[in-house]
Amino acid sequence: MPSHAADLARRLARNAEAVCRHYLSNGRREGRYWLVGDVANTKGRSLFVRLSGPDHGRGAAGKWTDAESGQHGDLLDLIALNRGFDRLRDTLEEARRFLALPQDSLAPRQDRLRAPRGSPESARRLYAMSRSIAGTLAQTYLQSRGIVAVPDGDPLRFHPRCHYRPDEHSPTETWPALIAAVTDLGGGITGVHRTWLDPSGRDKAPIASPRRAMGHLLGHGVRFGMAADVIAAGEGIETMLSLRMILPTLPMVAALSANHLAALLLPPTLRRLYVARDTDPAGDSATASLCTRAEAAGIEPFVLSPCLDDFNDDLRYRGIEWLRASVRRQLAPPDVARFLALVREGMSTGA
Structure with missing residues (x-):
């Protein structure tokens, strides 16, 4: 957390009960806690805010948990959710208003420009x-x-x-x-x-x-396992999760779009890359671009092609046994024994 945000969180925590009375007015104090239904100020007792305690660490004042939803955080998080903010800048401004603090007159000019939404x-x-x-x-x-x-x-x-x-x-x-x-x-x-x-x-x-x-998305992705020498990459999360049904130990990454797939950063230890393509022009272009980059880096590329639009469609409409047989034909021989699970094994691994 940036230092100015951490400072505001501490100031809010020192006034935790006042914060709760303002933003969670449908709740009430019980002992060392403020109880309310949820961050939207619904009546109830699911969410509890600690009103006293140290500035940080175990039992810190201002920490809250919603026992029903599993949400938790500090009072900055609570204000953001209560007010529907998705930018940290808006949350900090609201916290300053509540604390009756002046805007930081020493902030650099760029800090006053409209902050990009959806920051890391x-x-x-x-x-x-x-x-x-x-x-x-x-x-x-x-x-x-x-x-x-x-x-x-x-x-x-x-x-x-x-x-x-x-x-x-x-x-x-x-x-x-x-x-x-x-x-x-x-x-x-x-x-x-x-x-x-x-x-x-x-x-x-x-x-x-x-x-x-x-x-920040460019070059990054949703990773399923950490890659060493072999990885599979594709566009969609559901595409890669479908392949994981039959290749549960093969590290994978979903780049989230064709453009991001083409720009995916590859681990320096990688020796073999499987690209799970989507059957459309954008998918073909991204696959070709990533394979070209892999070859230039000394990485052996393999293309995994679905029968339908993507591998989730193959799984849903053709079935897991058909998907397993189709993918098996497209794997490098050493990876069949190494990564391809029996259907029953693949389906027994789960949360």
């Missing part, structure tokens, strides 16, 4: 406030797509009320969402990808753009 810091906060997908609508959604196994440790989480705004002039809505961490080669989070879901969990939310990413 906002992405990290959203990911931290999300929870495991086990038993959630996110798991229901993936299962409806034929993805019945998601191993523990995968970078997928669930947020029950993720903010969505159609455009900057529209009010903010909340929908449940599948959250995926975008990371660099070292595993550091640079962004997140959001898939907003219908409350039934059976489809994406009925909104204009149910999939969006934020943060």
Whole structure:
């Protein structure tokens, strides 16, 4: 957290009860805690805020948890969620207003310009406030797509009320969402990808753009396992999760778009690259570009081609046994024994 944000969080924590009375007025104090239904100020007792304690560490004042949703954070996080902010700059300005602090007159000019929405810091906060997908609508959604196994440790989480705004002039809505961490080669989070879901969990939310990413994305991706000498790369998260059903130990990365796939950064230890192409002109172009870059770096490229539009369609409409047989024919011989799981084994690995 930037130093000015950390300082504001500490100041808020020292006035935790006043913060709660202002933003969570439907709650009430009980002992050392403020109890309310949720960050939206619904009546109830699910969310509790610690009103006293040290400035940081275990038992710190201002720390809060929603026992029902699994959300947690500090009072800056609470203000952001309560007010529907998705930019850290807006949250800090709101906190300063609450604390009756003047705007920082020494801030450099560029700090006063309109900050880009969806910064890496906002992405990290959203990911931290999300929870495991086990038993959630996110798991229901993936299962409806034929993805019945998601191993523990995968970078997928669930947020029950993720903010969505159609455009900057529209009010903010909340929908449940599948959250995926975008990371660099070292595993550091640079962004997140959001898939907003219908409350039934059976489809994406009925909104204009149910999939969006934020943060620093170029060169990075949603990583399933850390690559050493072999990796598979493709565009979509569901495409790569479909391949993981039959190749559960092969490290994979979803670049999130054709353009980002073409620009994906490759690990220096890589010796063999599988590119899972989507069957459209953009997918063909991205595949060709990435393979050319791999060859120039001394990496052997292989193209994995689906029968239908992508590998999730193959899984859903042709079945896992058909998918396994199709992919097996496209693997390098050493990787068949190394990575290709029996169907039953592949389906038994999961959360």
